[in-house]
Each structure stands twice: as structure tokens, then as C-alpha cells.
Amino acid sequence: xxxxxxxxxxxxxxxxxLLIIAGTxxxxxxxxxxxxxGTMAISLCLSMTFGMTSIQAFSMLCGLYIGGISGGLxxxxxxxxxGTPSSIATTFDGAPMAAKGQAGKALGAGLLYSFLxxxxxxxILMFLAxxxxxxxIKFGPQEYFAVGVFSLTMLSVxxxxxxxxxxxxxxxxxxxxxxxxxxxxxxxxxxFGWNKLTGGFALLPCMxxxxxxxxxxxxxxxGLDDLHSAEVKSYTLRGFGVSISEFVSNAFNFIRSTxxxxxxxxxxxxxxxxxxxxxxxxxxxxxxxxxxxxxGCVDGIVASESSNNASVGGAMVPLLTLGIPGDTVTALLLxxxxxxxxxxxxxxxxxxxxxxxxxxxILFVAHFAMLAIQYVGMKGFVxxxxxxxxxxxxxxxxxxxxxxxxxxxxxxxxxxxxxxxxIGYLLIKYEFGLSPFILGFILCSTIETNLRNxxxxxxxxxxxxxxxxxxxxxxxxxxxxxxxxxxKNIRRKRLATRQDSAK
Amino acid sequence: xxxxxxDKIIGLFLIAFGAFILYFSTGIKMINGASxxxxxxxxxxICGVFLIxxxxxxxxxxxxxxxxxxxxxxAAPVEDxxxxxxxxxxxxxxxxxxxxxxxxxxRTVGFLICAIFMQFVLMVTLAPEQKxxxxxxxxxxxxxxxxxxxxxxxxxxxxxxxxxxxxxKGVF
Numbered sequence: 001x002x003x004x005x006x007x008x009x010x011x012x013x014x015x016x017x018l019l020i021i022a023g024t025x026x027x028x029x030x031x032x033x034x035x036x037x038g039t040m041a042i043s044l045c046l047s048m049t050f051g052m053t054s055i056q057a058f059s060m061l062c063g064l065y066i067g068g069i070s071g072g073l074x075x076x077x078x079x080x081x082x083g084t085p086s087s088i089a090t091t092f093d094g095a096p097m098a099a100k101g102q103a104g105k106a107l108g109a110g111l112l113y114s115f116l117x118x119x120x121x122x123x124i125l126m127f128l129a130x131x132x133x134x135x136x137i138k139f140g141p142q143e144y145f146a147v148g149v150f151s152l153t154m155l156s157v158x159x160x161x162x163x164x165x166x167x168x169x170x171x172x173x174x175x176x177x178x179x180x181x182x183x184x185x186x187x188x189x190x191x192f193g194w195n196k197l198t199g200g201f202a203l204l205p206c207m208x209x210x211x212x213x214x215x216x217x218x219x220x221x222x223g224l225d226d227l228h229s230a231e232v233k234s235y236t237l238r239g240f241g242v243s244i245s246e247f248v249s250n251a252f253n254f255i256r257s258t259x260x261x262x263x264x265x266x267x268x269x270x271x272x273x274x275x276x277x278x279x280x281x282x283x284x285x286x287x288x289x290x291x292x293x294x295x296g297c298v299d300g301i302v303a304s305e306s307s308n309n310a311s312v313g314g315a316m317v318p319l320l321t322l323g324i325p326g327d328t329v330t331a332l333l334l335x336x337x338x339x340x341x342x343x344x345x346x347x348x349x350x351x352x353x354x355x356x357x358x359x360x361x362i363l364f365v366a367h368f369a370m371l372a373i374q375y376v377g378m379k380g381f382v383x384x385x386x387x388x389x390x391x392x393x394x395x396x397x398x399x400x401x402x403x404x405x406x407x408x409x410x411x412x413x414x415x416x417x418x419x420x421x422x423i424g425y426l427l428i429k430y431e432f433g434l435s436p437f438i439l440g441f442i443l444c445s446t447i448e449t450n451l452r453n454x455x456x457x458x459x460x461x462x463x464x465x466x467x468x469x470x471x472x473x474x475x476x477x478x479x480x481x482x483x484x485x486x487x488k489n490i491r492r493k494r495l496a497t498r499q500d501s502a503k
Numbered sequence: 504x505x506x507x508x509x510d511k512i513i514g515l516f517l518i519a520f521g522a523f524i525l526y527f528s529t530g531i532k533m534i535n536g537a538s539x540x541x542x543x544x545x546x547x548x549i550c551g552v553f554l555i556x557x558x559x560x561x562x563x564x565x566x567x568x569x570x571x572x573x574x575x576x577x578a579a580p581v582e583d584x585x586x587x588x589x590x591x592x593x594x595x596x597x598x599x600x601x602x603x604x605x606x607x608x609x610r611t612v613g614f615l616i617c618a619i620f621m622q623f624v625l626m627v628t629l630a631p632e633q634k635x636x637x638x639x640x641x642x643x644x645x646x647x648x649x650x651x652x653x654x655x656x657x658x659x660x661x662x663x664x665x666x667x668x669x670x671x672k673g674v675f
Contacts, residue, residue, distance in 0.1 A: 051662050164564070168517055168557040175524060175550045182543035187532050189547060190524075213602070216625070220598040221591050224629050390629035391643070394622040395650050401605070402654060406664050411609050418602045430513055448546045455541055497571075 004126060007357025010055055011365065019052075019059035020362060024369040025377070027067020028074075032381050034081045036392065038068015040215065042332045043208045044396055046339070047403030054340040055358045061336050062359060065329050066118065066366040069309055070374065073110040073301075074381055077103055086308035089280035093293065093300030100296050107378065108241025109298050110305045115371040117258045117306030121313025122363045124262060129349075129356075132321040136346035141454035142464055144322075146471035146478075148447040151324050153478040154267060156436045157485040169432035172423075173440025174447075176201055183449040196412045203335045205404040205416040206441060210434055211328070212400040213421020216393055218428060224389050242298060250302045253283050261307035265314020265327070279307030312363065319344055320356060324443065331438050339407070510565040517558030524551035597628045613669020618651035 011017070023045070030041035041064045049057035072087030077094035090110060097106040139147075156166040179190045180200025191197040242250075257279040264275040283303035284293040293300050311327070318324040323344040325331035337344050342352055349356055374381070404417040427434055458464035466472045524547055531544040605621040626643040627635065658664040 047658070047664075048662060050664070164557055164560050168554065168561070171550050171553045171557065172520075175547065175554075178547055178550070182531075185543055187543035189531050189543060190527060217595065217598060219629060220594040223591065223594065224631060388630070388634070390626055390631070390634070391646060393629060394625035394647075397602075397625065398618050398622055398650065398654060402658055402664070402666070405666070406658070406662075409665060411606060411667070414609065415606045418606060421602075422599070430509065444546075451546075452541055 003353055003357045004360070006354060007359075007361035008364075010354060010358045011059060011361050015056055016059040016362075017365070019056055020063045020366050021369050021373065023060035023063025024067040024366050025063075025373050027064035027069075028071035028370065028374060028377075028381060029067075029384050030064075031068040031071020031084050031087075032074040032385060033387070033389070033392070034075050034079070036389070036396070037084050037211075038065055038071075039211050039328050039332060040396060040400075041068055042329060042336070043212050044399035044403060046204065046332070046336055047399065047406040049336065050339070050406055054342060054355055055362075057336065057340050058355075058359050059362050061333060062362040063366045063369065065333065066309075066312065066363065066370050067373075068329065069312060070111075070114045070118075070370050071381070072308075073107070073114065073305060074374075074378070075385060077106045077110065078382060079385065086276055086311075087304070089276040089304035090301055092280065092304075093295070093297050096294065096296030097298075097301075102241075102296065104238060105241030105298070106296075106301055108239060109301045111371060111374050112240040112242060113254060113302045113306040114309045115367055116254065117261060118309030118312055118367045118370075119364070120258050121262050121265070121310040122360065122367065123313075125313035125316050125363070126357075126360045129317050129320050129360075132317060133346040133349040136321050137350070139346070139470070140468070141450035141457060142468045142471040143474070145447055145450040145454055145465060146474035147322060147324065148443045148450065150474040150478045151318075152436070152439060152443060152447075153481055155439050157481060161431060163485050163489065165430070165432045166436050169427055169434075170436035170440040172427075172432075173437035173442075174444045176206070176420075176423075177441045177444035178448075183445055184452050196410075201416055201420070201441075202407055202413055203442065204339065204407045205413040206420045207332055207335055207438065208400045208404050209417040209420030209422075210424035210427075210438060211332075212396060213418055214424030214428055214434070216397055217421060217425040219389065219393060221425075221429075224393075246298055250299060253286075253299055253302050254306050256286070257283060257303040257307040258310040261310025262314040264307075265311030266317050267314075275311040276304040276308040279303040309367075316359075316363070320348060320359070321346055323446065325439065328435060328438060331442060334442065511562050511569075514558040514560070514562030514565060517554050517561065519558075521551045521554030521556075521558060524548075524554065594628055598625065601625060601628070609669070610667050611669055613671045614666040615651055615655050615671055616669065618654065619647045622647035622650060 011020070026045065027038050027041050030036045031038055042061055045060060045064055049060055052060075068084065069086050072082055072084035073090050073094065076082045076087040076090040077098050080091055080095035080098075082088045082091050094106045094110065097103065152170050156170040157163040177200070180198055181187070182189055188198065260279045260282060261275045264278060280293075280300055280303045283299055284290045287293065287299060289297075315325070315327045315330045319330045319334060323334065325334050334344055342348060342355055401414050401417065404413045405411065407413055423437075424434055426432075427437055454465060455462070466475060528544045528547040528551060531542070531547065533542040533544065601621055601624045605617050609617050623644055626647065627640060630639065630643070655666060659666055
């Protein structure tokens with residue numbers, strides 16, 4: 001308890017509070033404008049945090065995370081375009097409500113349940129993360145290797161439409177992380193005599209390229225629509241739009257969606273983008289009036305918005321306790337932690353408990369900031385929806401280039417950003433998915449180092465990876481997931497063949 | 504090119520890339536005693552083998568699908584690559600060349616000029632056709648100059664980052 005109080009007291013100063021407010025506001029803007037995401041906001045603001053203390057830096061970055069997730073509901077309801085993947089399901093009922101003249105009610109409900117879902121998940125994170133960290137502290141190399149393999153398997157086979165492409169994307173990520181000095185013996189790999197590659201590709205330029213530059217290339221390919229032509233629905237915001245009877249009747253829906261959000265957030269690589277759609281589907285399936293969903297019913301907004309913000313707390317659990325990012329935003333937060341000298345993992349709770357509990361406190365306060373900023377500044381955010389993306393994107397790219405350069409003061413890193421941007425573009429174009437590549441890139445060192453250390457500890461005995469209970473369970477589950485995916489695909493193909501022959 | 508044929512080519516590319524990884528893994532120096540049987544070449548080799556297998560799975564799967572779709576007469580339509588594709592290709596090429604020039608000229612020309620050039624070209628390239636009037640283009644130039652100046656001042660003066668000054672060294 002004293003650690004929690006300590007965390008709150010360390011952020012209760014003007015610079016931190018201002019950074020939380022600024023971060024949340026910028027995050028909301030990026031979340032609200034279709035085509036820009038919270039991930040991109042963190043990419044470009046990361047460079048501004050280099051000169052800050054770690055707590056100040058995370059005040060801004062966590063604010064961006066919360067704002068980025070929540071901001072998507074504005075465009076989902078008023079433009080019928082989800083600002084971020086986390087708000088896809090909000091569009092299903094938010095847009096019909098806006099069409100019926102209930103945009104204010106939809107925005108109010110979305111705001112309220114984003115706030116509540118996020119807040120509950122942060123409270124759970126505060127108590128769950130230290131407990132998991134106390135278990136993870138006993139992990140040896142075998143366990144770390146198994147958790148790494150489990151995370152990669154889960155993400156690769158479940159992230160995209162085609163598991164083969166998902167796994168290939170992950171393997172490509174692993175390969176690019178191997179360039180440079182190998183762990184343990186420092187043997188040079190794939191540098192081709194180029195000294196600049198000796199240190200390998202830095203994480204930050206790689207991430208910025210994959211998220212921001214690839215988006216620029218996709219926009220260049222598809223061309224940018226003029227958002228001025230999109231009709232923004234008018235609204236009047238009174239209270240939170242939800243009556244007491246609606247609040248009571250949605251209590252179970254809220255709890256269930258929040259649990260789904262936290263659970264999905266904990267699973268590696270599957271964040272708010274999946275959580276909101278699953279929570280919405282479950283709410284519809286369990287509803288007494290499923291036919292109302294999609295016609296402008298508050299229950300749908302409750303499910304979508306509470307689950308996407310709840311995934312924030314969930315995604316932070318594997319990041320802080322094991323150093324494994326739960327989604328793309330937490331992958332960037334991992335990079336930020338490394339830049340600020342924090343090594344995520346169970347030891348973080350022992351070495352830097354002050355910083356960990358400060359992050360919890362920042363996430364908690366950022367939810368209040370998000371609620372207040374969106375409620376008060378809604379009109380301003382709606383106006384910002386009209387800023388043309390062909391002006392915003394080049395500015396974002398320039399800031400990202402500065403961020404990549406500022407990491408090590410090397411122009412080479414800006415080159416890497418463009419290179420990875422092009423790789424990201426190809427991965428998106430050919431439907432490989434970015435998330436498996438990123439997780440492969442991040443986890444390569446963990447998996448390889450722990451495999452080699454594990455073999456060294458067990459004197460070359462591979463069976464120790466299976467006989468140790470925790471690593472055995474994780475590897476077993478990973479194998480089961482692969483088998484289940486293969487069976488599922490075979491069944492799907494058979495069904496498709498039957499349907500074709502029936503035609 | 505149809506999606507199915509694309510998958511076959513992607514599969515072949517993955518096989519070639521896997522072979523490249525395997526071939527160059529032979530040059531990785533093994534340091535005796537560093538580990539039990541698993542040296543620094545082990546992981547790249549695993550990756551290479553996986554990529555070859557995955558590439559083969561993608562190509563074979565694609566060939567089988569293609570065969571079936573021809574038999575059932577449900578072959579995927581060939582993409583129409585007309586004016587739309589050309590405009591897209593031009594935008595893509597200009598964007599990539601601009602980014603490459605930005606990096607190539609950064610040290611010699613300096614951040615400020617490169618930033619103005621990159622932003623201006625990208626804004627004009629990405630703008631919808633009706634937003635490319637003379638007045639708009641002038642607006643893009645002014646925005647590019649202002650944002651480049653603000654970012655340069657912000658990072659150099661406030662965040663103490665040393666950005667390459669290039670030919671403007673001593674001026675700012």
C-alpha cells in the first residue's frame with residue numbers, strides 16, 4: 001500500500017500532471033483522426049522525452065496510450081469511421097445512434113464506459129502485476145524461453161487471416177533482430193563487413209519505421225480522401241447520456257466486457273482492436289434482445305468501449321512482469337522503458353518499484369484526465385477531425401525522423417526507419433501483419449539467449465525445457481495452439497470445398 | 504496479378520530469402536566452449552529452414568487453390584491496373600525518393616532545408632487533386648517552413664538535440 005501511495009505522490013507535481021494532460025490530449029487527437037493512431041503518437045513524442053526523467057517521460061507516454069485508445073470513439077460515432085481499431089465495434093451502434101439524433105448520448109456513454117473499463121483494469125493491474133512478478137522472479141532460462149515461444153506462437157497463428165503468413169512475419173522479425181553481434185559469444189552475423197550493422201538494428205527506429213513510415217507509404221499508394229467531405233453529425237452532450245436504469249441494466253455487460261478486455265489484453269499481441277469486437281459479439285450473443293444490436297443500442301457501446309480501455313491494464317501485465325509487450329503500443333512503451341534505463345521484467349519490481357508504481361498511478365490519473373479532457377474539449381476535437389491528413393502525415397514523419405535520429409544521434413538510424421517502413425509496407429500489402437514481426441524482433445534476443453543459457457545450465461540436455469513444469473506447460477500449450485489452428489484450417493477448407501461442390 | 508498468383512511469388516521469395524539466410528549462416532564464426540552444441544549460427548539456421556518451409560507451404564497451397572478455382576470456374580479476377588495504379592505508383596515513387604533524398608542529403612545540406620523539402624514534396628504528393636491549386640501549394644510551402652523551423656528550434660534549443668546544420672552551420 002505504501003508503494004501505491006508513493007507512486008501517486010511521485011506524480012503529484014505540476015510537470016507530471018501537465019505532461020499527463022498534454023499526453024492524453026494529443027493521444028485523443030491521434031485516436032480521433034482516422035489513419036493516425038496512438039502508436040504513431042507515441043512514436044513521434046518519444047523523442048521529446050529523451051531529456052526528461054523516467055517518471056515525467058511515462059507521464060506523457062501513458063497519457064498518449066490512454067488518449068489514443070479512447071479518442072477513436074469520437075470519429076466512430078460522429079463520422080462512422082473508427083479512429084483506431086479499438087473503436088471498430090463502437091461504430092456498429094454509435095453511428096446508428098448518431099443517425100437517430102442521439103450522438104450526444106452515444107458519446108457520453110462511450111466516454112463513461114471507456115473511463116470505467118480502464119479504471120477497473122488499472123486497479124486489477126496494480127494488484128495482479130506484483131503477484132505475477134513474484135512468481136516470474138523464480139523463472140529460469142527454460143521458463144523465459146518457453147514464455148517467449150508461447151507468445152510468438154499465439155500471436156503468429158492468431159493475429160492474421162493466414163497463420164502461415166503470420167509465422168513467416170514472425171520469423172522475418174526474428175531474423176532482422178539477429179543482425180549484428182550474437183548474444184553470449186558476440187559472433188558477428190549478417191553484417192557483411194559493414195561496421196554500422198555491428199550493433200544491430202536499434203528497436204526504436206525499427207518500430208517508428210514499421211508504424212509511421214509504412215502508414216505514409218500506404219497513404220501514398222491509396223491516396224488520401226478529403227475528410228472535409230465526410231459529414232460530421234451534430235450532437236449535444238448532456239451528462240453521460242445514460243439513465244440510471246440503463247446503467248443498472250448494463251452492469252453485468254460492463255463487468256463481462258471489462259474482464260474480456262483485461263484477458264485479451266494480457267494475451268501477447270492481441271490488444272484493444274480484438275477485445276472490442278469479441279466483447280461486442282459476446283454481449284450480442286448473451287443479450288435478451290440481440291436484434292437491437294447494430295440498430296443504435298447503448299449496450300453495444302458499453303461492451304466495445306469498456307473492453308478496449310480494459311485491455312490497457314491487461315496489456316501492461318506481461319510488459320511489466322515479463323518484458324513481453326501485450327500489443328503494439330506496449331511494444332513502443334518497452335522501447336521507451338529501455339531508452340530510460342528501465343528493464344521490464346520481474347526484477348523491475350525489485351530494482352525500480354518507485355517507477356513501477358508511478359506508472360500505475362499515471363495510468364490511473366490519465367483516465368480521469370481523459371474523461372475531463374474529452375468531456376470539456378469535445379467540440380475542439382471534433383474540429384480537429386477536419387485537419388487534412390496530407391498536411392498532418394508529413395509533419396508526423398518529420399517528428400519520427402527526429403525521434404529516430406535522437407536515439408543515438410546517427411543518420412544511419414533514420415535510414416533504418418525508412419528501410420523498416422518499406423518492410424512494414426510490404427508486410428501490410430501482402431497481409432502478413434505487423435504485430436508478429438514486431439514481437440519476433442523484440443523477443444528474439446530473449447528466446448535465443450535463454451535457449452543457450454538453458455542448454456548451458458542443463459549441460460546440453462534439451463529435455464529440461466519440457467520437464468520443468470512451467471516451461472513444459474507453456475510449450476505444451478503452444479504446441480496445442482498450433483495443432484488446433486491446423487485442424488481449424490483443414491475444417492474450414494473442407495467446408496469451403498463442400499459449399500463449392502454444392503453450388 | 505491475382506491474389507493467388509501473388510501468394511505463389513511471395514512463397515518463392517520466402518524460399519529464396521530462407522536460402523540466403525542459410526547460405527550466409529555458414530560464415531558465422533563458432534566459438535568453442537561458448538555453449539552446448541548451439542552456437543551463434545543455430546538460430547539463423549532455424550529461421551532459414553522455417554522460411555523455406557513456410558514459403559513452400561504458401562506456394563504449394565496457392566498452386567492447389569489455383570488449380571481448384573480453375574476447375575470450379577471461380578478463378579480470382581485479374582486486378583485492373585489502369586490510371587488508378589499509375590497515379591498510385593507515381594505517389595509511391597515520389598514518396599520513397601523523397602525519403603531517401605532526405606536521409607542522403609541530411610548531413611551535407613542540413614536538417615532545416617531537408618525538412619522543408621521533404622514536408623513540402625510529401626504534402627503536395629499526398630494532397631487530393633482538388634487540393635493542389637497554386638494557393639494551396641503556397642500554403643503547403645509556408646506550413647513546411649514554419650513546422651521545420653519550430654521543430655528545429657524545439658529540439659535544438661529546448662531538448663538539446665544536435666541536429667545536422669549542414670550548409671546553414673553558423674547561421675542558426
